[in-house]
Amino acid sequence: MEFSTNELIWAIINFVVFFVLLRLFLYRPVLKILDGRREEIRDNLAKAEQARTMAEKALAEHERQLAKARDEAQAVISRAQATAEKTKDEILSQAQRQAQDAIERAQRAIASEKERAVTELRREVADLAVMAAGKVLGRSLDVEDHREFVDEMVRKLPPAGGVPAGKTG
């Protein structure tokens, strides 16, 4: 192990030259490349992150609109249902009313028909009675003359039965 100023000076010169050249030829270019790549990766990651955020925002917006559309559709459906219900009720009540009317009209018609039938029947009975009485008496009673009388008689008859008995007796 020796110490010589000669080697000391040479070591300083050599190392400084070595350092300067190596920095020029090795570290500068390699570090530049590494830093550039790092920068690029960082940029790309940032861009990817940004894109992700935007995509998420778009998705949220999309879902929001979808939900809105669904709500609106639901509203339309329920409105239609309500309308249909109302219409049904109206139709039903109208039908009931018409049916009621028809029944009442029919009943009224039946009643008047019955009235008319009873009246007709009475007249027929009166005629028959006059004819029968004429046959019994051997002469024909003048229909017009005695209608009043027979009507009177029939009216005095009890409502059911008794006519033949009264006539024959």
Added chain:
Amino acid sequence: MFPAAVSAGMAAIASEVGEEAASHGPHVFFRLPFLGLEVTSIETTMWGIMLIVLVAAWLGTRTLGRVPRSRGQALLEVAVDGLRAFFAPIIGEENARAFLPFLGSLFIFILLSNYSGLLPGAGHLPGLAAPTSNWGVTAGLAAVVFVAVQYVGVKKRGLAYFKHMVNPWYLAPLLLPLGVVEEFVRPFALSLRLVANIFGGETVVLALLAATPWFLPIVPLGLELIFGFIQAFIFTFLTAIYLATAVAEEH
């Protein structure tokens, strides 16, 4: 002078344990006409290491691309980024980025210098001698580290960098000399630790080689591979911490 005394003592030990160690002295090729600088085996070895690394770096970075195209690029990236990732938790991300060229150069320079002493014929062949087994070289590296630490400290914090030597002010008369001494002791310890380990290891290998040329030196040679790495690592690691301390704000 202290280094001379140490080297004389170490040379004495070296000559006792083996003849080869004695021939370890630098082989002077020629003398430069200025500054009285001599070119020895240590200089040629340093230049060889520099040449190999720089050519490899030049070849490796010729075809750099954002998308790695070659295995060479992948290797360089792993090496550079690995160093950064290693230093980042110790001295901070920013410091690791800023000091990486210096620390990386220091590490590779010392590592290959250490390993150059393990090559066959290192110290015997003219032109091949481990630079880091010469205290002058390690002292030179430590001097560079010293200057670098002071430089980054002043550059980052201005005169506030020297505040740690006079803070608190009433202890300044005590702290100032201590602080100054500390600043010089650090590189001194750095250089001595490195050279003592490498020179010691080399001496052991040479001694064993002299005693039994077969098989036995494999063990210390293998160990030297590990120690060479560890010493380069420690030197660089401590430098990193000194640099980080220099630029750190006062607590």
